[in-house]
Amino acid sequence: MSxxxxxxxxxxxxxxxxxxxxxxxxxxxxxxxNALAMIxxxxxxxxxxxxxxxxxxxxxxSITLGGWLGGALLWHFxxxxxxxxxxLIYLALGLATGRxxxxxxxxxxxxxxxxxxxxxxxxxxxxxLTKYNYVQKLLYAGIIIVGVLIVLSGLSIxxxxxxxxxxxxxxxxxxxxxxxxxxxxxxxxxMVVHVALALIVPxxxxxxxxxx
Amino acid sequence: xxxxxxxxxxxxxxxxxxxxxxxxxxxxxxxxxxxxxxLGALTLLTGCDVVDSSSAEEMLKKVSKFNDAVQxxxxxxxxxxxxxxxxxxxxPFPFNAYYDIDEAPEVDGKAWKLEVRGLVDNKKSWTxxxxxxxxxxxxxxxxxxxxxxxxIGSWTGTPxxxxxxxxxxxxxxxxxxxxxxxxxxxxxxxxxxxxLHPQTQMTFKFADEILPRAYGFPMKIRVPTKLGxxxxxxxxxxxxxxxxxxxxxxxxxxxxxxxx
Numbered sequence: 001m002s003x004x005x006x007x008x009x010x011x012x013x014x015x016x017x018x019x020x021x022x023x024x025x026x027x028x029x030x031x032x033x034n035a036l037a038m039i040x041x042x043x044x045x046x047x048x049x050x051x052x053x054x055x056x057x058x059x060x061x062s063i064t065l066g067g068w069l070g071g072a073l074l075w076h077f078x079x080x081x082x083x084x085x086x087x088l089i090y091l092a093l094g095l096a097t098g099r100x101x102x103x104x105x106x107x108x109x110x111x112x113x114x115x116x117x118x119x120x121x122x123x124x125x126x127x128x129l130t131k132y133n134y135v136q137k138l139l140y141a142g143i144i145i146v147g148v149l150i151v152l153s154g155l156s157i158x159x160x161x162x163x164x165x166x167x168x169x170x171x172x173x174x175x176x177x178x179x180x181x182x183x184x185x186x187x188x189x190x191m192v193v194h195v196a197l198a199l200i201v202p203x204x205x206x207x208x209x210x211x212x
Numbered sequence: 213x214x215x216x217x218x219x220x221x222x223x224x225x226x227x228x229x230x231x232x233x234x235x236x237x238x239x240x241x242x243x244x245x246x247x248x249x250x251l252g253a254l255t256l257l258t259g260c261d262v263v264d265s266s267s268a269e270e271m272l273k274k275v276s277k278f279n280d281a282v283q284x285x286x287x288x289x290x291x292x293x294x295x296x297x298x299x300x301x302x303x304p305f306p307f308n309a310y311y312d313i314d315e316a317p318e319v320d321g322k323a324w325k326l327e328v329r330g331l332v333d334n335k336k337s338w339t340x341x342x343x344x345x346x347x348x349x350x351x352x353x354x355x356x357x358x359x360x361x362x363x364i365g366s367w368t369g370t371p372x373x374x375x376x377x378x379x380x381x382x383x384x385x386x387x388x389x390x391x392x393x394x395x396x397x398x399x400x401x402x403x404x405x406x407x408l409h410p411q412t413q414m415t416f417k418f419a420d421e422i423l424p425r426a427y428g429f430p431m432k433i434r435v436p437t438k439l440g441x442x443x444x445x446x447x448x449x450x451x452x453x454x455x456x457x458x459x460x461x462x463x464x465x466x467x468x469x470x471x472x
Binding site for chain 2 (some may be wrong): 048073077136157160164173
């Protein structure tokens with residue numbers, strides 16, 4: 001009897017006014033594959049950085065991947081496929097479904113300023129997770145651009161002869177290494193804020209896992 | 213076969229299927245379980261177990277082989293490495309090896325002969341004077357190390373493809389394999405397409421001076437379309453061969469093609 005009513009309830013709710021999906025399945029899958037690929041790329045990238053540091057610091061071996069330069073390069077050049085293929089599907093679907101346009105645009109300076117103020121004073125509303133506030137829009141749009149840049153600068157370091165036009169676009173081989181590094185730094189900074197906020201607003205994390 | 217194995221390169225088939233299964237609309241209960249599973253899978257995959265396991269190593273080796281093929285396909289035999297004015301040359305040009313400079317080979321130029329083996333018509337050995345008599349060209353190009361740093365240098369010598377033609381090498385063979393005088397024995401295979409690239413050079417001079425000991429006297433192979441470790445120094449012999457004979461660094465895990 002009770003099970004009958006439950007399935008009835010589900011049937012009706014699954015009809016016209018079904019449960020509101022905050023994050024569609026394709027976004028969730030691509031998000032977590034990207035998270036995995038990014039972690040592999042960054043940890044192996046730190047090990048590669050250590051072989052010839054750009055600055056006066058190196059990354060602790062405990063947070064790097066690969067064990068040594070050769071191992072790190074194997075990981076980096078394997079995970080790059082995961083990152084690139086996943087990223088290309090994300091860009092294609094984001095454009096084709098209109099998700100980027102609907103979710104991320106428009107971004108107005110006034111909106112960003114007022115939402116930043118609201119966020120810092122703890123007055124930002126999280127009632128409707130399907131709508132991004134202006135700070136989210138700016139950060140999410142920004143990190144997509146950084147994601148494109150880190151792949152392109154990476155390609156120009158990998159293939160400075162075959163893709164020399166791309167390397168030249170970044171100001172040459174040595175400059176491209178710095179671009180690649182700073183894109184990594186931006187992504188790590190984003191991840192720190194992103195993960196912290198997801199934990200502060202757990203229902204946003206739940207939506208990225210189960211959709212609602 | 214390679215295409216069947218990698219539906220999407222680098223993506224595990226089983227994981228892909230499991231993720232794809234999640235796309236299907238399902239009961240709330242199910243969603244909850246799979247939601248949890250995706251987090252669990254992430255923890256598992258980023259954990260140390262995978263990093264150390266031999267299955268991960270096998271997978272990485274396969275991807276590296278796949279990357280060899282991709283790079284071979286990307287390689288444009290007519291694309292020249294960028295050249296620079298003499299003013300751009302890095303001074304001092306770094307010495308780099310897996311040993312200290314005082315352990316660098318000391319080759320007696322008078323006794324040294326370049327040995328030629330394998331799929332060639334004329335297997336005669338070459339003295340340094342005979343090699344110096346061949347037409348030479350100079351290039352100022354960027355040397356890029358697998359570690360990431362780079363330096364611009366000036367190298368003068370004979371295009372390898374001219375020499376290969378001279379000795380009647382079978383240029384349809386897969387590799388030119390170099391053996392060197394470095395301690396512990398250095399060697400490295402060079403794919404034929406790169407060996408025939410117009411800028412690939414048997415180098416006898418650095419910065420217009422006879423190649424110093426630090427940079428590979430009496431002969432180095434300069435390949436500006438490859439990472440530094442694919443530019444062997446202190447060369448003793450070359451073998452034209454269809455077999456992949458491995459290399460000092462290649463055997464330890466550096467990607468074999470390592471093209472720039």
